[in-house]
Amino acid sequence: MVSVSYINPLSEEGKEIARELGDLNRILDENSQLIQAVIQSKHQEISDDSYIPKNYVDLAVKRIEWHVRKRNDPEYKSNKNRYSFLFNEGISKFDVVSFYLLCQAIGIKFGPNSRESKLMIESQGKIMEDRLEELPRYERKEIVGQILNNIIIDERIKWTFLEDLLSSRKINLMDLILSNGELILDKADFIKRFSDRIELRDPEKMYNLVIGERIKELIMIKMIMQETEDYISQVHDMSRNIEPHPSLIEIGDRISDVLQEQTQYYPRFEGEVTASTLNPNAFPPCIKLILEGVGSGKRNDAIVLILTSFLSYARLYPSIFSQNMTVKVSDADPDLKIIQNEILPLIYEAAGNCNPPLFDDQPQEKLNITAKLGFGLHETPNLKHEGESKWYTPMSCEKIKIHLSTLCKPDEACKKIGNPLSYYTRRMSEVKSKNKPKK
Numbered sequence: 001m002v003s004v005s006y007i008n009p010l011s012e013e014g015k016e017i018a019r020e021l022g023d024l025n026r027i028l029d030e031n032s033q034l035i036q037a038v039i040q041s042k043h044q045e046i047s048d049d050s051y052i053p054k055n056y057v058d059l060a061v062k063r064i065e066w067h068v069r070k071r072n073d074p075e076y077k078s079n080k081n082r083y084s085f086l087f088n089e090g091i092s093k094f095d096v097v098s099f100y101l102l103c104q105a106i107g108i109k110f111g112p113n114s115r116e117s118k119l120m121i122e123s124q125g126k127i128m129e130d131r132l133e134e135l136p137r138y139e140r141k142e143i144v145g146q147i148l149n150n151i152i153i154d155e156r157i158k159w160t161f162l163e164d165l166l167s168s169r170k171i172n173l174m175d176l177i178l179s180n181g182e183l184i185l186d187k188a189d190f191i192k193r194f195s196d197r198i199e200l201r202d203p204e205k206m207y208n209l210v211i212g213e214r215i216k217e218l219i220m221i222k223m224i225m226q227e228t229e230d231y232i233s234q235v236h237d238m239s240r241n242i243e244p245h246p247s248l249i250e251i252g253d254r255i256s257d258v259l260q261e262q263t264q265y266y267p268r269f270e271g272e273v274t275a276s277t278l279n280p281n282a283f284p285p286c287i288k289l290i291l292e293g294v295g296s297g298k299r300n301d302a303i304v305l306i307l308t309s310f311l312s313y314a315r316l317y318p319s320i321f322s323q324n325m326t327v328k329v330s331d332a333d334p335d336l337k338i339i340q341n342e343i344l345p346l347i348y349e350a351a352g353n354c355n356p357p358l359f360d361d362q363p364q365e366k367l368n369i370t371a372k373l374g375f376g377l378h379e380t381p382n383l384k385h386e387g388e389s390k391w392y393t394p395m396s397c398e399k400i401k402i403h404l405s406t407l408c409k410p411d412e413a414c415k416k417i418g419n420p421l422s423y424y425t426r427r428m429s430e431v432k433s434k435n436k437p438k439k
């Protein structure tokens, strides 16, 4: 069976390897064992010397480069054998060290809320997925079971154990099977709790259908991604009091170079709607209604809960639902100019259109708007308060229909979406493809 650290570098085994081999003064030294392991990887392309990482730092940078290329480079498929070594268990111990180096370099140089940190977490998720894909079925099942047993020590798992994953949208509550607030993963447990309620079907087959290995893998991967995020945060906090090692700064610089090169040469993936000036023609009917003003009783929720999150995400992070990441306003609007000059004026104008104007009798709602953007309860957003509250993602159509049903006047396009933001991104990508010059 493959080693646990090959999939989970944050395991005890992985930490032990990092302690043993991660001497920062030697990470730039040429490592003949690593070179041999890379060259011997199945299908590895060796036609160019630059495809072979020579030391831990090279390997760390290649790890990120693989992910960025796989995501953005249309030529990736024909060049993927340049990265075959990443799927050779023989590089495991070197890979673990490179994982820690990346987390430390990113934590120190860019911080936990940076684009680089998100890429690192995302790349760790993808590397685990692809490595599991390469394993024979029995081995895949065994290693996932072993890792989960190490992470989840308690036999009874309360759903609150996954609170961080749920709130950061790494996991959807709908994917989980719960009983009395407990997460059900084990087959015997599932059969014991549900078999008398399952009619005309084999409970074992039902287990394989609704839980099976898929959910276990999903939970394992997302938990390790969350731990990676936490580790980068810890490094960042600690780095305030410690002088960083120059090699870590070098890794940070090389990651910047990789990202710069990739964004320069490769477009974002086809169809993705990126941050751009708002297009009111693509707004869904409910948002158009709110902008015109809402009567008393519904004003507060319409402006503070629906409009604020919709406009901010539509302008700054329209693809949030497909990215599966936690983001902050400043990731897309570092000096908050867009929030101050484009988004807040629209929200305040809609608040003024309400009957009676929202802030006339409820000026405290300005504080709530700031809070829903992630800046805590303050009059206006300020970078020093960012993170005091959560940046709320737009409410689903289902919730709007339940709580503010009069605002939902669906049109044809509403049939295909579940959230006003998805309506907007869908319409925007239609506009984009219409305007695209024909080849």
Ligand code: SF4
Pocket: 284, 285, 286, 287, 396, 397, 400, 401, 407, 408, 409, 410, 411, 414, 418, 419, 420, 423
């Ligand atoms: S279906 Fe959704 S997007 Fe369409 S009007 Fe209703 S709430 Fe808005």
